[in-house]
Amino acid sequence: MQNRPSKLGSAISLLRLRQWTKNLLVFAALMFTASFSDSHKVLLACAAFLAMCLASSGIYVFNDLIDVEKDRLHPEKKNRPLAAGNVSKGAAIGMASIALAASLTISAWVGLDSLLVVGFYLALQVLYNLLTKRIPIADVFTVSLGFVVRAALGAVAIGVQISGWLLLCTMALALLLSLGKRRHEFILMGEDRGGSRASLAGYTQQTLDALVVFSACSSALFYGVYALESATAAAHPGLILTAIFVFYGVARYVYLIFSKDEGGEPDRILLKDVHIIATVVLYIVFAIFAMKGLSLPYVESGGNLR
Numbered sequence: 088m089q090n091r092p093s094k095l096g097s098a099i100s101l102l103r104l105r106q107w108t109k110n111l112l113v114f115a116a117l118m119f120t121a122s123f124s125d126s127h128k129v130l131l132a133c134a135a136f137l138a139m140c141l142a143s144s145g146i147y148v149f150n151d152l153i154d155v156e157k158d159r160l161h162p163e164k165k166n167r168p169l170a171a172g173n174v175s176k177g178a179a180i181g182m183a184s185i186a187l188a189a190s191l192t193i194s195a196w197v198g199l200d201s202l203l204v205v206g207f208y209l210a211l212q213v214l215y216n217l218l219t220k221r222i223p224i225a226d227v228f229t230v231s232l233g234f235v236v237r238a239a240l241g242a243v244a245i246g247v248q249i250s251g252w253l254l255l256c257t258m259a260l261a262l263l264l265s266l267g268k269r270r271h272e273f274i275l276m277g278e279d280r281g282g283s284r285a286s287l288a289g290y291t292q293q294t295l296d297a298l299v300v301f302s303a304c305s306s307a308l309f310y311g312v313y314a315l316e317s318a319t320a321a322a323h324p325g326l327i328l329t330a331i332f333v334f335y336g337v338a339r340y341v342y343l344i345f346s347k348d349e350g351g352e353p354d355r356i357l358l359k360d361v362h363i364i365a366t367v368v369l370y371i372v373f374a375i376f377a378m379k380g381l382s383l384p385y386v387e388s389g390g391n392l393r
Contacts, residue, residue: 101151101167101179102144102186106354110139112234112257116242116249118371119319121378128245131197135244138193139237142205145186146212148179153216157284197244204240208233223289227269227298231261252313256333259306263337264353266302267344270295274348296345303341307334325373325381332370339363 113136122128151167159170187209194205211233219225238257242249273287273295314320314330339362343349349356356363373381 101148101182103147104144105358106143106147107140108354108357109234110136110143110237112237113139113241113244115238115253115257116247117245118374118378119249119253120242120245120247121323122245122247123375125245131244132241134193134197135201135240138190138197138201138205139208139240141186141190141193142208145183145190146209148183148186150212150216152176152179152183200243201240204236204243208236208240211236221285223286226286227262227265230265231258234258234261250313250317250319252309252317253319256306256309256313259302259309260337262302263299263306263340266295266299267340268353270299270344271348299341299344303337307337310334323377323380325377328381329370329374329377332366332373336363336366336370339366 114132117123117128117132122132151170154164155170155176157164159165164170190205191202194202211229215226215229215233219229235254235258238249238254269287269290270292272284273290273292276284276287310333311330314327314333320326339360340356343356343360349360357367358364
């Protein structure tokens with residue numbers, strides 16, 4: 088007989104702390120403007136990261152409250168705390184409210200602009216829940232825009248500019264993750280797919296396969312342009328070396344989607360796939376070296392495209 092999880096464990100699970108890894112995008116601006124040596128900016132970035140983590144956790148709880156009946160029809164989501172009956176709706180509402188209030192308070196401490204960005208993120212999630220989550224293509228684009236907002240928050244929090252190419256790459260990578268998840272659900276749910284997620288009824292597997300390839304190619308292309316032609320690349324030519332790891336990581340993820348059918352939980356892949364973990368670590372190491380002034384004397388500097 089399987090033991091029921093404790094109330095505390097279920098409450099923590101409801102917040103989906105594992106998915107806080109998505110919010111690491113907040114630190115992109117800190118890294119790519121070489122601001123990590125400024126202790127005040129590091130503090131602001133960490134506060135912005137915590138604010139986004141709390142905001143996203145609050146939204147996850149409200150999502151589960153809205154979708155609790157549909158989640159009970161899903162072979163995997165039925166084990167979520169609310170769907171499984173391990174956490175009451177009243178407790179879930181209280182947790183979400185506290186998380187969102189704390190998020191807005193921290194955002195206000197970081198600065199008014201940061202508060203506005205977090206507010207925009209929350210409005211985007213309301214739009215998703217009320218409308219776009221039921222519309223094919225619009226659903227994944229709304230989710231992906233949330234990742235762009237995360238990256239933008241990091242720049243706003245520390246008062247720096249971030250390259251438009253990097254934001255486009257973020258959007259494309261987020262699309263890849265979202266489409267991989269949709270494809271996994273499409274196959275997993277079979278003919279009942281529309282019951283757990285309305286937008287799935289409007290997709291076909293061929294469409295999802297094509298869109299996965301499209302987003303993968305777009306993300307690699309956008310990052311390649313960023314690493315060669317952005318103002319950041321012009322100042323730090325060594326940044327081109329990081330493109331190797333982005334290309335490998337994208338190729339590895341596409342391989343996992345099509346060969347292993349592992350696109351359902353992107354955060355789990357990030358934490359368990361050795362190739363992805365090594366790619367992320369090496370990417371960060373080489374990015375730091377590049378921003379610290381790694382010299383490549385035989386590589387032409389970019390910076391012509393903005």
